[in-house]
Every structure is written in structure tokens, then in C-alpha cells.
Amino acid sequence: MNRRDGDTCSSTPDDSLAREERRLGWTLVAPALGVVLLVAIAPLAWTVWESFHHHDLRMPWLGRSFVGLANYRELLGTPRFWASLAHTAFFAVASVSLELILGLVLALAMQRASRGRALIRATVLVPWALPTVVAALLWRFLFQSDAGVVNAVLIAAGVLDQPVVWLAGTVTAWVPVILADVWKTTPFVALLLLAGLQGIDPTLHESAAIDGAGRWRVLTRITLPLLRPAILVALVFRTLDAIRVFDLIYVLTGGGPGTATEPVALYTFSALMQNLRFGYGAALSVTIFAVAFLLAVIYVRLLGADDGRGGSTT
Amino acid sequence: MDSLAAACRASFLLLVLGACGGGRADPRPVVTISGSAVGDEGAILRRQMDRFMELHPAVRVELRQTPDDASQRHQLYVQWLVARAEDPDVLQLDVVWTPEFAAAGWLSPLDRFAPEAAAFFPATIEANRWDGSLYAMPWFVDxxxxxxxxxxxxxxxxxxxxxxxxxxxxxxxxxxxxxxxxxxxxxxxxxxxxxxxxxxxxxxxxxxxxxxxxxxxxxxxxxxxxxxxxxxxxxxxxxxxxxxxxxxxxxxxxxxxxxxxxxxxxxxxxxxxxxxxxxxxxxxxxxxxxxxxxxxxxxxxxxxxxLGGAQLAINAHSDVPDLAWLLVSFLTAPEQMLERAEAVGQLPPRPALYDDARLAAALPLGVRVAREAVASAVPRPVTPLWSELSERLQIALHSALAGQVEPGPALHTAAADMNALLERSGLRYGMNAP
Missing domain, CATH: 3.40.190.10 (Periplasmic binding protein-like II)
Incomplete structure (x- = not known):
């Protein structure tokens, strides 16, 4: 009860008050914690438990036996898993970096716009507001080989002399996939960055201009460093989204040709929902979760470190 | 275009399901059936359902609409059946799903109803047997x-x-x-x-x-x-x-x-x-x-x-299996099959109907070609693992056709994969032998 560091005369009533406050706090938070436990932690724990079992709905005669890490061993020995992981990484890096660059340009442009700001921002958000499946269908129509607009335009412009079958090529199938994602989520990144831009004190830019710094110098020395927290937030959201990409690719290419554009989420879906391999599918789900979680932790560390330094440096 | 239509249908399905939650004043027992219910196929099915209810006024038949896309319908069925839903009582199955659903224990064996299996093309019956029992009746042949x-x-x-x-x-x-x-x-x-x-x-x-x-x-x-x-x-x-x-x-x-x-x-x-x-x-x-x-x-x-086509099976957890069988045997009777062929050109799985003048008049492709094709139809392997085996084969075929791999190596990998999967399953071949 009596702590050594609480030896000052006024400490005892304060301490009990604080304890009471804490207890009240926990009581108030308890329902929320219960919900989190029920809807987030419990299913996750169940999935992890399931991943240690052989559980195949199509083979009930094999039972549901505990197999330890066998599902994970199978996973690591399956080339299709590694390929899907590589596809996911490629998709994440390619789409997120394009989205950041374009989003930054868009955000800078939006900040400069003096008239009709609200209207511009609302318009920019339209692709983001569209359901992903609808957007994906739209892009599939654009990239259809025989009647698609993209081929027609490229042929008219003289870039192509005959239509490209985009969705049937190992490399070309990525073009509509990445473009569709960039088209759809750049507005989101732009708005996040715009919020960051508006938090920068304009006097910094003014004094830099007075000191004779050019536009490029202002951008690289003042705007970008101060925008770092906003960029990191955008990165966290977008990377975690990209790692779980499913609907866009499901509609556009179905993971094909072969499995050339299949991300981990689609592979998991096929194991779980098509092949009814619940144990193996659970192992896949846990693996995706682990990867996403790891990245989130890394990002949060980066964000935290940035905040700490942001306070101490001039 | 296909998926857009499927998406529309799926959202319609939600409306239908929502609407069905209302109060039921009708005391008659209800048999629910799910299957293709769009366009002409839907029209003919509704007509036959109405006729069934005229014949059996004590029963009500309800339609559960499902997506037309086969893999989407498969997923929906799996969700229902895993949850041991009582509805739908009668399921329209793709020919390769019967062994999978039967092995999972989701279908009711039909032998106790003494189905007239000999009146159907043998290949269509074999495709619906699992472990010696018949689990679905051929409805139409593709x-x-x-x-x-x-x-x-x-x-x-x-x-x-x-x-x-x-x-x-x-x-x-x-x-x-x-x-x-x-x-x-x-x-x-x-x-x-x-x-x-x-x-x-x-x-x-x-x-x-x-x-x-x-x-x-x-x-x-x-x-x-x-x-x-x-x-x-x-x-x-x-x-x-x-x-x-x-x-x-x-x-x-x-x-x-x-x-x-x-x-x-x-x-x-x-x-x-x-x-x-x-x-x-x-x-x-x-x-x-x-x-x-x-x-x-x-x-x-x-x-x-x-060999493709649709079968009718009975949900193992159906609360009205006998009425469900009544509906299945009505829909797979010669008269209803002929009507179906006339309305939507779907081929009947009963060889005797190919001598019927009504079928000859109904089929634009000609009854001779149709009978020849059905008689020489090749089934896909009858195994509960088919969807996964097929997926591996699809990947190999598609990668080779897209020029990523040569046909030989692609098929070699697929065959090794598929055999490993069969081995792991512990399935004896011939488990399905009648």
C-alpha cells in the first residue's frame, strides 16, 4: 500500500483518488474492451487455433486433428504461396509509390487553387467514393481487347498497330490492376497530404522566399520534411490496404493469367471458400495478418520516432 | 458484363431473402428450391412450380434465387450448408459438386425413395453417385x-x-x-x-x-x-x-x-x-x-x-425431405423435361425422350446430334476433391496457353500436385464404385 516514492505528505489522498479514478476508468472502458475482445481478439485466436488443425470440409472422414505446424510447413513449401506473396509486395510497392507521388502533386495543386476549393475537393474524391468492384468492372471494360477504349485510343494515336490482349499477358495484366488502384486511391492520399500541407505555418514559406530560396528548395527543405507525419500516415493506410488487396484483382484478372497476378488474399480465398481447406486457409490468414501487423508496428515506430525528434529539433 | 449481371442478381437475392422474413399466415408446409431463376429458365421453373402446387394443394413451393455464376452459387451453397440451414430443401447442383457435397454429408441419399435410375443415361447417374449411394437426380444435360x-x-x-x-x-x-x-x-x-x-x-x-x-x-x-x-x-x-x-x-x-x-x-x-x-x-x-x-x-x-448439366439434390438438413423428393421427382419427370427442352433447349437426361417427336421439334441443333453427344459424353472424375484438382489443372492449362510455360512441364507439375493431393486425402479409388 505504502509506496516509497509516495512519501510526501499530500500523497495519500491523491493516491487513493487516482486509484479510484483509474478503477472508474477501467469500468467505463470495460464494455468497449469486451467488444474488442469479442469481435477482434476472439476470432483471431480462433483462427490461430484452427491453423494448427487439419480441417477440410470436403474430407470429413479425415476428421479435425491437431497437426501442429504442418499447415505452415506446407505453406512454406508451396511455390504458389511465395509467388502470391511476391505479387502482393510488387502490387503494394508499385501502387503505393505511384499514389504517393501523384497524391502529393494533387495536394500541392489543390492547396494552390484559390477558387472553388470545396468543389474541387469533392470532385477529386469521386473515384474514391466508388465501390471497388464497380471501379474494377469499369477498368476491365476499358482494357478489353476487342472493344476496349484503351486499345482504340492507343491505336488511333499510333502507339500500337494492333490491339493488345491486356488481361491475358503476364506483364500486361498488371497495367490495368495498378492503374485502377492508383486511380481509385490517389484522391484519398491527396486529401491526407492536403490536410498535412494546411498544418504547415505559411510564414515558414514566406521567410524562406525572402531568404531567396527557390521553389524546389522550399519544397525539399521545408514542405516535405514538415509533411513527413502526413506522408507516413498515408503510407500506413495505403500499404496495409494494398497488402490485403482482393476485390480489385478478383474482378479484373481473377489472379490470371495462370496465377501471374494472384495476391495472397486471393490465394487464401481460393483455399478457404473454393477448396474448403479451413485449416490451411487459417494458416494463410494468420500469415497475412502477421505480415500486415509487422508492417504496422514498423510504421508506428517510425511515426513515433518522428514525433519525438520533431519536438526536439529546430 | 457477366459479373455485373451477377452482382445485380446477388443484390436482388438479398431483397428476396429480406422480404421472406415477414409473417407467414399460410399454414401449408413449404418446400424451397434454389437454382437458375432468370430469364426463360426462371419462367419455365415458375410455371412448373405452379403446376406442382395445383397437383399438391397442401404444399407450397418457394424459389430461392441464387447467382447464375457457378462459383458464386457454389460459395453461397457452402455457406448455407456449413451452417446446417434447413433451406433450401432442393438444390440445383452442377454435375461436379455432387460428390463433394455428398462426401461432406450435406446431401440426403436418395436410394430410399427408389429412384428410377435405369431410365437415365448411365453417365449422368454415375456422376451423381458417391460411395455407392445416389445423391442427386439428373435434371438436364449439358x-x-x-x-x-x-x-x-x-x-x-x-x-x-x-x-x-x-x-x-x-x-x-x-x-x-x-x-x-x-x-x-x-x-x-x-x-x-x-x-x-x-x-x-x-x-x-x-x-x-x-x-x-x-x-x-x-x-x-x-x-x-x-x-x-x-x-x-x-x-x-x-x-x-x-x-x-x-x-x-x-x-x-x-x-x-x-x-x-x-x-x-x-x-x-x-x-x-x-x-x-x-x-x-x-x-x-x-x-x-x-x-x-x-x-x-x-x-x-x-x-x-x-458432360455438364444440372442435378437436383435434397439438403441433408431439410425439414421436409419427403416433400422435397416429391418436387424432385415431379421436376425430373418426362413431361417436365420435354417442356424444359421446348422452352430453353436444355437436353433431357432420359434416353427414351430422344424418340419423342416433341423433342425433335424442340431442338434447333437436331435430335440426332444431341443424342450422339449425350451418349458419348465424358464425365469429369467423380471425386469430392474435384474443385481443388480442377483449380490446379486450370492454372497449368492457363499458364501454358498464355505462353508462360511449355505444355509438358506445366502438366507435369499439375499432375504431380494433383496426385500428391489425392494421396494426402487418403481417398481410395473406387470408393465411388456402386
Whole structure:
């Protein structure tokens, strides 16, 4: 009860008050914690438990036996898993970096716009507001080989002399996939960055201009460093989204040709929902979760470190 | 276009399900059935349901609409059945789902109802048996057919090798005098990565004298006939007989191309015949011939059609199995099958009906070709693992057709994978022997 560091005369009533406050706090938070436990932690724990079992709905005669890490061993020995992981990484890096660059340009442009700001921002958000499946269908129509607009335009412009079958090529199938994602989520990144831009004190830019710094110098020395927290937030959201990409690719290419554009989420879906391999599918789900979680932790560390330094440096 | 329609249908389904939650004043027991319920197929099913209720006034039949896309319907069924839902009582199953659902314990065995199995084509009954019991009744048969433009190719090819040759000749020809130019595509088929591709491959494989599994239950697609068959399909694309677009095509895209006069040959199911004969929508009406896919020369192969189609099964957790059987036996009776053939051109699985003048009048593709195709139909292996085996085969086929891998190595990997999967399952071959 009596702590050594609480030896000052006024400490005892304060301490009990604080304890009471804490207890009240926990009581108030308890329902929320219960919900989190029920809807987030419990299913996750169940999935992890399931991943240690052989559980195949199509083979009930094999039972549901505990197999330890066998599902994970199978996973690591399956080339299709590694390929899907590589596809996911490629998709994440390619789409997120394009989205950041374009989003930054868009955000800078939006900040400069003096008239009709609200209207511009609302318009920019339209692709983001569209359901992903609808957007994906739209892009599939654009990239259809025989009647698609993209081929027609490229042929008219003289870039192509005959239509490209985009969705049937190992490399070309990525073009509509990445473009569709960039088209759809750049507005989101732009708005996040715009919020960051508006938090920068304009006097910094003014004094830099007075000191004779050019536009490029202002951008690289003042705007970008101060925008770092906003960029990191955008990165966290977008990377975690990209790692779980499913609907866009499901509609556009179905993971094909072969499995050339299949991300981990689609592979998991096929194991779980098509092949009814619940144990193996659970192992896949846990693996995706682990990867996403790891990245989130890394990002949060980066964000935290940035905040700490942001306070101490001039 | 397909998926958009499917999405619309799915959202409609939600409305229907929501609406069904209302109060039920009607005291009659309800039998629910799920299946294709759009367009003409939906109309004929509703008509037959009404007639059933007139015959059995004490029963009410309700329709549960499901997505038309096979894999989406499969997923929905799995969700329902895993949850041990009592509804729907009667399920329309794709031919390859019966063993999977039966092995999972989701279907009610039908032998206790003494079904007249002998009145059906044997292949259609065998496909619905699992571990000695019958689990579903054939409702209508689908068989893969070769459609051709009779104005460009008057006689059906008698060997598989003639197919690309005739196609190329027709593409290079002058076309009809004063008419449109010759088609840009020679032979169109379903080449997207889905079950349809496997059925196309199965036909070309059988035409080369090969099979997917041998008698001992080993996957042998990497034997020479299997590699030859895939090479034949790959070369059709490589040499411009089949457009590269087929790698993204399902049934409807091929039908549109053929219907618009853009293809010489088309591989498709019987449903296309009636649509192609409709001179309002089809540019090729009256110029369409149908045959089975011919055998490759000197290969020991035979003309083959992949066996597809729909079955009716009873949910193992149905609360009214006897009434469900009443509905199944009504829908699979000769009269209802003939009506179905007349309305939507779907082939009946009862051989006796092929001597009926009404069927001859109903089938635009001709009753002789139809009977020949059904009698020579090749089933896919009957195993609960089919969807996963098929997925691995689809990936191998599609990667080889897209030019990522050579047919030989692609099939070799797939066969090894598929055999490993079978081994792991502990399935004895012949588990299904009656």
C-alpha cells in the first residue's frame, strides 16, 4: 500500500483518488474492451487455433486433428504461396509509390487553387467514393481487347498497330490492376497530404522566399520534411490496404493469367471458400495478418520516432 | 458484363431473402428450391412450380434465387450448408459438386425413395453417385458441341486436324459474295481460367485418346495425349486460329463473337443453338451447323463432349425431405423435361425422350446430334476433391496457353500436385464404385 516514492505528505489522498479514478476508468472502458475482445481478439485466436488443425470440409472422414505446424510447413513449401506473396509486395510497392507521388502533386495543386476549393475537393474524391468492384468492372471494360477504349485510343494515336490482349499477358495484366488502384486511391492520399500541407505555418514559406530560396528548395527543405507525419500516415493506410488487396484483382484478372497476378488474399480465398481447406486457409490468414501487423508496428515506430525528434529539433 | 449481371442478381437475392422474413399466415408446409431463376429458365421453373402446387394443394413451393455464376452459387451453397440451414430443401447442383457435397454429408441419399435410375443415361447417374449411394437426380444435360458456319464450312470436320485447316481456309477466303468479310477468328472457345476451360480441355484430351485419371485413380494428364491436347490448343492461339482473347472468354463472349459473324467455329453448350437461330439477334441465323468435337487422327481418340448439366439434390438438413423428393421427382419427370427442352433447349437426361417427336421439334441443333453427344459424353472424375484438382489443372492449362510455360512441364507439375493431393486425402479409388 505504502509506496516509497509516495512519501510526501499530500500523497495519500491523491493516491487513493487516482486509484479510484483509474478503477472508474477501467469500468467505463470495460464494455468497449469486451467488444474488442469479442469481435477482434476472439476470432483471431480462433483462427490461430484452427491453423494448427487439419480441417477440410470436403474430407470429413479425415476428421479435425491437431497437426501442429504442418499447415505452415506446407505453406512454406508451396511455390504458389511465395509467388502470391511476391505479387502482393510488387502490387503494394508499385501502387503505393505511384499514389504517393501523384497524391502529393494533387495536394500541392489543390492547396494552390484559390477558387472553388470545396468543389474541387469533392470532385477529386469521386473515384474514391466508388465501390471497388464497380471501379474494377469499369477498368476491365476499358482494357478489353476487342472493344476496349484503351486499345482504340492507343491505336488511333499510333502507339500500337494492333490491339493488345491486356488481361491475358503476364506483364500486361498488371497495367490495368495498378492503374485502377492508383486511380481509385490517389484522391484519398491527396486529401491526407492536403490536410498535412494546411498544418504547415505559411510564414515558414514566406521567410524562406525572402531568404531567396527557390521553389524546389522550399519544397525539399521545408514542405516535405514538415509533411513527413502526413506522408507516413498515408503510407500506413495505403500499404496495409494494398497488402490485403482482393476485390480489385478478383474482378479484373481473377489472379490470371495462370496465377501471374494472384495476391495472397486471393490465394487464401481460393483455399478457404473454393477448396474448403479451413485449416490451411487459417494458416494463410494468420500469415497475412502477421505480415500486415509487422508492417504496422514498423510504421508506428517510425511515426513515433518522428514525433519525438520533431519536438526536439529546430 | 457477366459479373455485373451477377452482382445485380446477388443484390436482388438479398431483397428476396429480406422480404421472406415477414409473417407467414399460410399454414401449408413449404418446400424451397434454389437454382437458375432468370430469364426463360426462371419462367419455365415458375410455371412448373405452379403446376406442382395445383397437383399438391397442401404444399407450397418457394424459389430461392441464387447467382447464375457457378462459383458464386457454389460459395453461397457452402455457406448455407456449413451452417446446417434447413433451406433450401432442393438444390440445383452442377454435375461436379455432387460428390463433394455428398462426401461432406450435406446431401440426403436418395436410394430410399427408389429412384428410377435405369431410365437415365448411365453417365449422368454415375456422376451423381458417391460411395455407392445416389445423391442427386439428373435434371438436364449439358454437352460440349462444335458449332460451325455452314456457309463457310459446309461439312463438319471428320478429324481434329481438319479443324484448324478448315478454319484457316475460311478466314483466308473471300467470304460470301457481296456479304460481309470473312470472320477474323477461326475457332473460339472458353479459355478463361475457370471450370469451362477444363471441359474444353477434356474434349480435346479425349479426342487425343487421353484421360484425366486412369483406372487406378492416378492423374495422368502429363501423359503424351494430355500434352498433345494442350499443345493443340496452345498452337491454335499461337498460329492465329484462335484469338488470344479466348484466354479471357467464358461462354457468352464466345457466343457473341460467333453470333456476330466473327468466328468460323465455336465450342459451346447446347443453350447457344436456340439463340443463334434467332434471326432478330443473331447475324448467322440459318447458317449454323452443329457436330461433336472430332477425334484426332491416329491417336486412338474418339469424338467427345464434356458432360455438364444440372442435378437436383435434397439438403441433408431439410425439414421436409419427403416433400422435397416429391418436387424432385415431379421436376425430373418426362413431361417436365420435354417442356424444359421446348422452352430453353436444355437436353433431357432420359434416353427414351430422344424418340419423342416433341423433342425433335424442340431442338434447333437436331435430335440426332444431341443424342450422339449425350451418349458419348465424358464425365469429369467423380471425386469430392474435384474443385481443388480442377483449380490446379486450370492454372497449368492457363499458364501454358498464355505462353508462360511449355505444355509438358506445366502438366507435369499439375499432375504431380494433383496426385500428391489425392494421396494426402487418403481417398481410395473406387470408393465411388456402386
Amino acid at each position: 454437352v460440349g458441341l462444335l458449332y460451325r458456319r455452314t456457309d463457310l464450312v459446309p461439312e463438319a470436320p471428320v478429324s481434329l486436324e481438319m479443324l484448324p485447316a478448315l478454319a484457316r481456309a475460311a478466314m483466308a477466303g473471300a467470304g460470301a459474295p457481296g456479304g460481309p468479310p470473312p470472320p477474323a477468328a477461326g475457332w473460339v472457345w472458353q479459355g478463361a481460367r475457370y471450370e469451362g476451360l477444363v471441359t474444353v480441355y477434356l474434349e480435346i484430351l479425349t479426342a487425343h485418346g487421353g484421360r484425366i485419371m486412369d483406372d487406378s485413380g492416378r492423374v495422368v494428364v502429363d501423359d503424351p495425349p494430355g500434352v498433345d491436347a494442350l499443345t493443340f490448343m496452345r498452337d491454335a492461339i499461337r498460329r492465329g486460329v484462335s484469338p488470344r482473347e479466348v484466354l479471357t472468354w467464358h461462354e457468352e463472349e464466345t457466343r457473341f463473337a460467333f453470333q456476330n459473324g466473327d468466328a468460323v467455329f465455336m465450342r459451346n453448350w447446347p443453350y447457344a443453338a436456340a439463340l443463334l437461330a434467332d434471326s432478330v439477334r443473331s447475324q448467322v441465323a440459318g447458317r449454323v451447323g452443329v457436330s461433336t468435337i472430332p477425334a484426332a487422327r491416329g491417336s486412338g481418340g474418339r469424338p467427345a463432349s464434356a
